[in-house]
Amino acid sequence: MNSNLRKFVPVVVLILFLCCLGTRSTVQSVFSWPDEMNLIKGQPAQLQAAVPVQAQIQVDHPDVLQVNGSADHFTRVSLKSPVQLTPQHSGQAQLKLKLFGSIPLKTVNVHVVPDLRVFPGGQTIGVKVKSAGLLVVGHHLVKSGDNRSSVSPGEGAGIRLGDLITHINGSKVNDLALISGTIEQSGTSKKPLKVTLERNGKKVQTELLPEYDQEDRAWRLGLYVRNSAAGVGTLTFYAPDQGVYGALGHVITDMNTQTPIVVGSGEIVQSNVTSISKSESGDPGEKRANFVKESKTLGNIERNTHFGIFGKMTEEPNHSLYPKPIPVALASEVKEGPAEILTVVDGQKVQRYRVEIVHVSHQDKPATKGIVLRISDEKLIDKTGGIVQGMSGSPIIQNGKLIGAVTHVFVNDPKSGYGCFIEWMLQDAGVMLKDQQAPTSLKAS
Incomplete structure (x- = not known):
């Protein structure tokens, strides 16, 4: 047989196999086995297929997992009946289902854990829990005077509700009261604070210049936070x-x-x-x-x-x-x-x-x-x-x-x-x- 044609034989056989299975639900049952499984040592489990064909299952570590009671690496099975899995020892084993011993259908990674x-x-x-930073729960307007409308410096810096402020000027922060001096120094010197925050699991950098609140007589970030x-x-x-x-x-x-x-x-x-x-x-x-x-x-x-x-x-x-x-x-x-x-x-x-x-x-x-x-x-x-x-x-x-x-x-x-x-x-x-x-x-x- 031509070597190029030989390469396509397994594919043709697999296509014929799927055609012979008939219904869509039956085809789904063949491929519905999970990619990953957790099993507990000594507690048997089953994999269902309900397909009237013979196949072969290869297990790389039969000392960890046995198939249909066999301690061999290769076991012939009838997919018409449930495949019995018996976890022997803690560890990991890989199970490969093959048609005609050569056409791969499914690979399942099995993790066997001790008797829990x-x-x-x-x-x-x-x-009682403290967050790993300052969680922004709102914006508030700072009345800065000088005929300017009230503003929220934090909102202007692009800080959103739900953001977690983790560092200011490179230092970890979880209490605004502890960095009031840093905020005042930033405002009086007009040097913006370098703010690091987490948003949807990603790190975001921004700069924030505090505003002086004429009513409170203090420098404010325009943020409501909770820790x-x-x-x-x-x-x-x-x-x-x-x-x-x-x-x-x-x-x-x-x-x-x-x-x-x-x-x-x-x-x-x-x-x-x-x-x-x-x-x-x-x-x-x-x-x-x-x-x-x-x-x-x-x-x-x-x-x-x-x-x-x-x-x-x-x-x-x-x-x-x-x-x-x-x-x-x-x-x-x-x-x-x-x-x-x-x-x-x-x-x-x-x-x-x-x-x-x-x-x-x-x-x-x-x-x-x-x-x-x-x-x-x-x-x-x-x-x-x-x-x-x-x-x-x-x-x-x-x-x-x-x-x-x-x-x-x-x-x-x-x-x-x-x-x-x-x-x-x-x-x-x-x-x-x-x-x-x-x-x-x-x-x-």
Whole structure:
């Protein structure tokens, strides 16, 4: 056979193969396997294809991952039946699906993590966080006199709401009061300040010349800024082997600009629920709580992501319902059906409440809105009306495993809401290998 023609044989065979598969849905099933998978050591998983053909799967590290119980590098499989994956040891393995032993169809990178066990939370926590700079939350006009109209120097310099000022004249800044002398010197000398800020994850440089406010008798930048935030949420988990925790299940944003807060420092502390404003259609309600007086710090805050806040914690907090850590479930294991959430509605006592998982989204990559749940416990409905703000982060337990956290309430149906998979929270906590994120935003609970 001519060598040039030989090159096209695999392509022709593949085209004929796809034609033989028939329906579009069947073709999609062949290529729907994820590019990346997390598996837990000792917990089997399956890949579904439902295609009536024989194929070959090559695994580069069968000591890490076995296919259909085989410890060989090459295994012949029938794609009509589910492909069984058995994670043997922690590590990484690459799985290659080939037709006729030579035509590549799909490559899956598998990360096998140790048997993960964590303490589910449910405790109400107080959250105190300082941003890594000054968050611009508004512009204000400086009345400079001299028959000139009022101006905002900051707005004139192109500084926008939601920008994070990180440096002024090359020095880190997180409190305007500490640089009042620098601002006055800039104004009197007419030498603009060199301002560095972050905008949508990018560094921006600008120059800003303060104006003298005749009413305040002080030099002003024409900016309203904020450098801290505080609130109440729920602890989701504590991982004792790694000494880390996760909470909230959603990002903390500035109340004025809805900009995610870039953490400079922060801490979580014990909190006590004093009352509940019940949820109603159109009004998500809220937990009312206060920080326990002289309570010790439970942990620090190192990251604020689309899946919550994360940091170090040295011991299990009080009021846990579990004397020992429990297993976690990966996103692929979560099923529709009964489950329970752990949360506090009075004082500091964590309680279990029945819920129903009514929808599970297929997510190969981190994304919010993975779980739709509905409160089915009449006691919780009588107390709260459903999901309320401050309940976000409440752990979701199914079949004895931690599967996720409550994140958002349906404003027009407060008995229902969204949850995120615990797998994505564990990635952001650094417990599991992290892939790419594609988050969305909703009304936080």
